[in-house]
Amino acid sequence: MSDRYTFRRAKATDLDRLVELLLALQDHVEASNPTLWQMKSEARANLKGQLAARLKAKDACALVSEHEEEGVVGVIFGRVVANKRYKPDRTGQVDQAFVRVEHRRTGVGMQLVAELCHFFAERGIEDISLRYVVGNDEAASFWMSLGFSPRILTVGAHRKEIEARLATCPEP
Numbered sequence: 001m002s003d004r005y006t007f008r009r010a011k012a013t014d015l016d017r018l019v020e021l022l023l024a025l026q027d028h029v030e031a032s033n034p035t036l037w038q039m040k041s042e043a044r045a046n047l048k049g050q051l052a053a054r055l056k057a058k059d060a061c062a063l064v065s066e067h068e069e070e071g072v073v074g075v076i077f078g079r080v081v082a083n084k085r086y087k088p089d090r091t092g093q094v095d096q097a098f099v100r101v102e103h104r105r106t107g108v109g110m111q112l113v114a115e116l117c118h119f120f121a122e123r124g125i126e127d128i129s130l131r132y133v134v135g136n137d138e139a140a141s142f143w144m145s146l147g148f149s150p151r152i153l154t155v156g157a158h159r160k161e162i163e164a165r166l167a168t169c170p171e172p
Contacts, residue, residue, distance in 0.1 A: 005108060007115050010055055010062035010075065017072040018062070019048050025098040033135035035156065061119040065099065065108045074099035076112040080123055092120040094130035109142060 010018060026039050054077065055062055065074035077095040094116065099109045120128060130148065132139035 004068045005073075005106075005111070006066045006068075007063060007111055008066065010064045010072075012052065012055060014064055014072050015048050015051055015055075018051050018064075018075055021072070021075050021098050021100070022047060022051070022096060024100070025096060028098075029133040029136055032137075033133045036133055036135075059123070061116060063112055063115050063119075065103070065112055067103065070103075073103045074108045074112055076116050078116045078119060078128075080120070080125060088127050090123075090125060092116075092125040092128035094128060097130075104138075110146075113146060 023044060026044075030036055030038055051062075054060060057079065059080035061078050063076050063078075064072045067073045074097075076097040079093050079095060081091050081093045083089060083091070094113075097109065097112060099112070117128070129151065130143065131154075132143060
């Protein structure tokens with residue numbers, strides 16, 4: 001990787017760029033899978049405030065990759081999740097990760113993940129999970145190359161489609 005990148009915690013002064021990156025991520029995943037729920041315009045408008053709160057959240061981490069000339073070009077959000085009903089009772093969750101297209105395949109994404117792993121290690125977290133959109137082949141390839149594999153599938157259908165199929169199904 002080039003020494004033209006630095007990696008650090010995201011700051012409030014990064015909020016405008018974080019909004020830009022996460023909206024680009026949302027546009028990318030919506031284009032990858034047209035059946036995906038679409039982000040409402042008011043959610044897009046409120047994203048900056050939501051991200052400001054996430055930067056202050058306990059047991060959460062927002063990291064950025066900063067290019068020496070172009071500023072922040074990549075981001076990853078992660079957090080510690082507690083669930084007393086399962087073992088392990090504390091896990092790491094990668095919420096979002098995005099690197100601008102022109103900075104991909106430079107090691108930026110891998111370094112962001114490595115930095116987030118340091119955050120998790122400092123908190124004794126051994127198991128990490130994430131979600132990505134079916135049809136986002138770039139994400140699938142990236143995460144699988146790092147050892148992630150499917151554990152739970154979330155599937156969806158429109159209610160009217162289900163009802164139509166139920167109407168044509170023979171009784172058991």
